[in-house]
Amino acid sequence: MKKPLILVTNDDGITAPGIRNLVNFMNEIGEVVVVAPNSPQSGKGHAITINSTLTFEEINLEGPQRDYSLSGTPVDCVKFALDKVLTRKPDLVVSGINHGANSSINVIYSGTMSAAVEAGVEGLQSIGFSLLDFAWDADFSQCKDYIQNIVKKVLENPLPKGIVLNVNIPKLKKEEIKGIKVCRQAQAKWEESFDERVNPHGKKYYWLTGYFNNQDEGKDADENALADGYISVVPVKFDLTAHEYLQELGEVLNG
Amino acid sequence: MKKPLILVTNDDGITAPGIRNLVNFMNEIGEVVVVAPNSPQSGKGHAITINSTLTFEEINLEGPQRDYSLSGTPVDCVKFALDKVLTRKPDLVVSGINHGANSSINVIYSGTMSAAVEAGVEGLQSIGFSLLDFAWDADFSQCKDYIQNIVKKVLENPLPKGIVLNVNIPKLKKEEIKGIKVCRQAQAKWEESFDERVNPHGKKYYWLTGYFNNQDEGKDADENALADGYISVVPVKFDLTAHEYLQELGEVLNG
Numbered sequence: 001m002k003k004p005l006i007l008v009t010n011d012d013g014i015t016a017p018g019i020r021n022l023v024n025f026m027n028e029i030g031e032v033v034v035v036a037p038n039s040p041q042s043g044k045g046h047a048i049t050i051n052s053t054l055t056f057e058e059i060n061l062e063g064p065q066r067d068y069s070l071s072g073t074p075v076d077c078v079k080f081a082l083d084k085v086l087t088r089k090p091d092l093v094v095s096g097i098n099h100g101a102n103s104s105i106n107v108i109y110s111g112t113m114s115a116a117v118e119a120g121v122e123g124l125q126s127i128g129f130s131l132l133d134f135a136w137d138a139d140f141s142q143c144k145d146y147i148q149n150i151v152k153k154v155l156e157n158p159l160p161k162g163i164v165l166n167v168n169i170p171k172l173k174k175e176e177i178k179g180i181k182v183c184r185q186a187q188a189k190w191e192e193s194f195d196e197r198v199n200p201h202g203k204k205y206y207w208l209t210g211y212f213n214n215q216d217e218g219k220d221a222d223e224n225a226l227a228d229g230y231i232s233v234v235p236v237k238f239d240l241t242a243h244e245y246l247q248e249l250g251e252v253l254n255g
Numbered sequence: 256m257k258k259p260l261i262l263v264t265n266d267d268g269i270t271a272p273g274i275r276n277l278v279n280f281m282n283e284i285g286e287v288v289v290v291a292p293n294s295p296q297s298g299k300g301h302a303i304t305i306n307s308t309l310t311f312e313e314i315n316l317e318g319p320q321r322d323y324s325l326s327g328t329p330v331d332c333v334k335f336a337l338d339k340v341l342t343r344k345p346d347l348v349v350s351g352i353n354h355g356a357n358s359s360i361n362v363i364y365s366g367t368m369s370a371a372v373e374a375g376v377e378g379l380q381s382i383g384f385s386l387l388d389f390a391w392d393a394d395f396s397q398c399k400d401y402i403q404n405i406v407k408k409v410l411e412n413p414l415p416k417g418i419v420l421n422v423n424i425p426k427l428k429k430e431e432i433k434g435i436k437v438c439r440q441a442q443a444k445w446e447e448s449f450d451e452r453v454n455p456h457g458k459k460y461y462w463l464t465g466y467f468n469n470q471d472e473g474k475d476a477d478e479n480a481l482a483d484g485y486i487s488v489v490p491v492k493f494d495l496t497a498h499e500y501l502q503e504l505g506e507v508l509n510g
Contacts (some may be wrong), residue, residue, distance in 0.1 A: 016323040044328070045301030045364045053460040054449070072388065075300070075364075079447045079463065084467040105376055106494055108301045108369075109330075121360055121444050151506065157507045163497045165504075182505040184496040189376050192334045194309070205308040220501075233503050240362055241491040242418045246475075249420075249490050250437040252412045253405065 004030035004091035004155055009077045011041040011098065013109025014059070014069045018097035021140035022129060023065050025147050026094060029155075033090070035081035037074060037111075039097070042100075044111040046098070046118070047073045056080065074115035082122060089174035092155060093119035096129035097140055097147070103168045103222040103232055104186040104214070113166055114204035117238050120164035125154055127165040132226060146231055150180070159235070166234040170226050181230035186221035188214040259285035259346035259410055262374070264332045266296040266353065266366025269314070269324045273352035276395035277384060278320055281349060282377035284410075287320035288345070292329060292366075297355075299366040301373070302328045314468065317483040324368040327369035331451035337377060347410060348374035351384035352395055352402070358385070358423045358477040358487055359469070368421055375419035380409055382420040387451050387481060400482050401486055405435070414490070425481050436485035441476035444470040 006026045011017040014036035026032045035056075035236040049072045050121060068085055070077050078093065084135055098112040107113045116128035129147055131138055148169060159165065166185075192210040214223045222232035261281045265274040281287045285417055290311075304327045311325040325332050333348065353367040362368045371383035384402055386393055396444035405422060414420065421440075425432060447465040455462055469478045476489035 040306060041306040043303045045299075045303070045369065047302040048463060049302045049365055050298040050463055051295060053452075053462055055458065055460050056372065060320060067304045076463065080449060080461070083447050083449050084461070086452075091314050105493070108372065108376075108493060109303055112424070114300065114363075117363065120364075123444075153439055160497075160500060163500055180508050181506060182497060182501055185494050189378075192338050194338050194419065196339075197308075203310065205310050208303060208331065208337070209304055209307055233504065233508060234495075235500045236495045237497040238363060238440075238495070239362070240489075240491045240493070240495070242415075242492040243439060245415060245418055245490045246356075246437055249488065251409055253435050253437060253488060 004031040004111040005088065006032050007081050007086065007090040007093045008032055008034045009036045009074055009095050011044060011074045013037050013040045014067060016099065017136065017255050018099050018140060022094060022097045023063060025144050027064055029148060029151060034065055034067040035070060035077045035085055037077060038071050039164065041073050041111045043109050044073045044077055046114040048088060049073060049076050059134060061155060074111040075118045078115050078118040080218035090124060092151065093255060094151065096131065097143060098130035099136065099138055100134040101130055101132045101168055102128060102166060103158050103226055106190040107166055107236060116164045117236065120162065121238055127167060129167045130166040131169045131171065133171040142177065143169050160165045162237050163235045168226055168232045169201055170229055172229060176229060177231060178229040179223040181232055183222040183225045183232045183234050184220055185234050186214055186215055186216040188212060188223055194211045224236060260343065260414060261285040261287050262336050262341065262345040262348045263287055263289045264329055264370045266292065266299060266329045268292050268295045271354065272384065273354050273393065273395060277352045278318060280399050282319055284406060288341060289320055289322040290325060290332045290340055292332060292448060293324040293326050296328050296366045296452055298364050299324055299328045299370040300364050301330055304328060304331050307337055314487060318415065328341045329366040330373045333370050333373040339474050345379060347406065348379050348381040349384065351405065351504050352398060353385035354393055355389040356385055356387045357383060357421060358481055359443040361437040362421055362491060371419045371490065374468060375417065377492055378412055382409060382422060384422045386426065387479045388426040397426050397432065401435065417494055418490045421491045423477060423481055423487045425484055427484060431484060432486060436480040436487055438477040438480045438487045438489050440489050441469055441471040441478035443467060443471055
């Protein structure tokens with residue numbers, strides 16, 4: 001069988017340990033092409049670059065894969081890879097491994113997951129991976145077998161059109177991880193608190209800070225599966241229509 | 256009855272004609288506070304500013320509302336307004352009027368709609384409005400009655416938790432608009448094509464361009480309702496879980 005073509009991207013930047021680990025894991029499965037941001041793009045959500053321009057270059061990093069860095073967002077990387085870098089459609093797009101959680105509502109802020117979603121919009125098989133460890137020198141070794149297994153299963157059993165996977169991995173040793181749990185997105189939100197400071201010229205400025213508030217107690221919610229020691233896998237769709245509310249809304253607006 | 260408190264934001268920037276029209280429309284309904292970006296933020300999706308800082312200032316613009324400009328994204332504006340500007344929860348958040356369509360898959364790229372979604376995540380009633388006219392001097396007058404009616408109906412009949420509205424208005428004269436149609440998000444995507452150029456120093460750079468490809472023929476899809484002369488209203492949710500696929504995915508991954 002021909003080796004699958006795997007496009008790898010992320011939001012922490014092309015040199016982040018998370019993506020380098022993911023590249024190594026994917027090199028054992030397929031032919032790998034990396035198109036990733038040349039700088040950190042955390043929290044960029046589904047941003048695209050339309051009011052400025054992009055530059056890109058091939059860079060030489062260890063391993064058999066080809067590596068290209070782009071001056072844009074994660075979503076730009078997916079678009080650029082498909083239009084300018086790859087000569088055929090990839091069999092799979094993987095994004096990550098993110099340094100930090102993208103569970104629950106974080107899916108909408110996450111550059112990692114937005115890249116995965118963009119690949120889904122393009123009709124491609126796509127998975128985003130995140131480890132619940134923000135540290136730059138996080139240990140990704142426990143992720144390897146799980147990630148490779150999920151990738152192989154998706155390659156063998158393609159996801160339905162319109163669905164991508166959001167995989168989050170707890171910060172645990174391999175033997176402490178209880179397994180994989182398919183989950184729904186937990187109901188949770190950030191309680192923001194802007195940290196006000198004064199610059200040397202006397203002008204106020206602000207840092208976005210906050211804490212994460214999990215309002216969900218369901219065992220089938222990703223936040224709680226992670227807290228229980230499972231890898232959470234949420235099937236994510238990008239048809240945002242609340243189909244179940246269409247009829248009632250019609251009555252409210254036109255009734 | 257006490258006047259409703261209405262927070263207004265957008266992604267085209269606080270001085271854009273679209274938001275100034277929306278502010279004028281809302282001034283006739285409630286007490287209005289504007290917190291909007293100090294520069295254009297189109298295509299910023301659900302981006303938040305976490306690796307740099309924000310500044311904000313009150314500015315004086317015509318009308319009874321209070322206007323504050325922030326150096327961040329549309330989503331930053333919603334977060335900042337709730338944490339630092341408003342002293343009580345707004346009864347409604349409106350975003351727009353965007354100069355250009357946010358129908359179909361554009362909902363995920365749109366700063367306008369991401370601000371509306373962020374307000375929904377915060378548990379607030381929220382609506383994004385867009386006019387299918389990119390021009391800076393677009394005529395927003397035909398929007399007024401429709402927007403005011405939708406806003407009043409939502410204030411009287413609150414949306415269920417977890418749902419916000421994506422309203423798109425065709426570029427037609429008021430008497431040409433056929434009415435309001437509740438729709439699902441059309442299946443469509445951008446076919447991207449990066450425009451390669453060479454800068455004066457000999458280095459290649461790229462502009463993101465593309466064309467919109469509507470792959471949906473359903474009369475109940477927003478793209479088609481707009482083409483038929485209707486205002487489209489899509490109820491949008493931010494639980495992205497593909498609930499209908501949870502069981503099968505469990506069998507694929509753990510079976």
